[in-house]
Amino acid sequence: xxxxxxxxxxxxxxxxxxxxxxxxxxxxxxxxxxxxxxxxxxxxxxxxxxxxxxxxxxxxxxxxxxxxxxxxxxxxxxxxxxxxxxxxxxxxxxxxxxxxxxxxxxxxxxxxxxxxxxxxxxxxxxxxxxxxxxxxxxxxxxxxxxxxxxxxxxxxxxxxxxxxxxxxxxxxxxxxxxxxxxxxxxxxxxxxxxxxxxxx
Numbered sequence: 140x141x142x143x144x145x146x147x148x149x150x151x152x153x154x155x156x157x158x159x160x161x162x163x164x165x166x167x168x169x170x171x172x173x174x175x176x177x178x179x180x181x182x183x184x185x186x187x188x189x190x191x192x193x194x195x196x197x198x199x200x201x202x203x204x205x206x207x208x209x210x211x212x213x214x215x216x217x218x219x220x221x222x223x224x225x226x227x228x229x230x231x232x233x234x235x236x237x238x239x240x241x242x243x244x245x246x247x248x249x250x251x252x253x254x255x256x257x258x259x260x261x262x263x264x265x266x267x268x269x270x271x272x273x274x275x276x277x278x279x280x281x282x283x284x285x286x287x288x289x290x291x292x293x294x295x296x297x298x299x300x301x302x303x304x305x306x307x308x309x310x311x312x313x314x315x316x317x318x319x320x321x322x323x324x325x326x327x328x329x330x331x332x333x334x335x336x337x338x339x
Contacts, residue, residue, distance in 0.1 A: 140303060140337050143289060145198060145314040146175035148324060153188035155327045159334040163310065164189060165196045165219065169206050174323065175314065179213050186214065196237065201225075207232055219261055229256045237289065241265050242273045252284060259287025261312060272298065275305040296332035303337070311337055 144156055145165030156164055166182040167175040177185075186195060194216040199206065201222035210218050211234050219237040220228070228236065235258030238251050243265050251257050264273045272293030281288075290308035295316030303311065317329040 141310040143312040150188040152325045157190045163194045261289040264292035296336045
């Protein structure tokens with residue numbers, strides 16, 4: 140079971156991920172509404188402290204081609220797209236795309252299943268980043284294929300085992316569930332507990 144810690148905002152958080160040997164690190168870009176939003180230059184600073192074995196994921200909402208190209212040039216391994224995915228991105232990007240779905244917009248899922256530039260899917264609650272879960276049974280009927288399946292939405296150390304049992308994703312994806320009490324920055328103890336729960 141692979142692990143993605145999303146919403147990094149500071150270099151010290153890269154160390155927490157390195158210590159736990161997680162698989163993916165997520166960075167929110169071009170989305171000022173999010174308290175986790177950072178600039179590409181800030182992301183690059185975090186990269187310098189991140190183990191080379193951890194895949195870097197740019198998390199964006201309805202990006203322009205210019206923004207996506209800037210992400211590609213910066214050295215990210217994946218681009219995770221919420222909202223609108225312009226068709227020009229499907230043919231003009233060299234880095235693989237993770238298409239994110241809020242659980243209420245799943246009707247568009249079949250449109251992307253056979254797209255070669257889509258490397259995987261992220262399934263999230265209706266309010267991404269809110270720390271809220273959704274009914275995992277809604278994913279049971281999805282056809283499995285060779286694309287990565289990320290499960291997000293309100294995961295934390297106390298419910299991730301049940302989530303894995305219910306959905307059997309390829310990757311569990313956490314952000315708010317490993318944040319400090321005041322909601323700014325990652326809590327190393329919560330990251331440790333989450334990773335331990337996944338790998339027990």
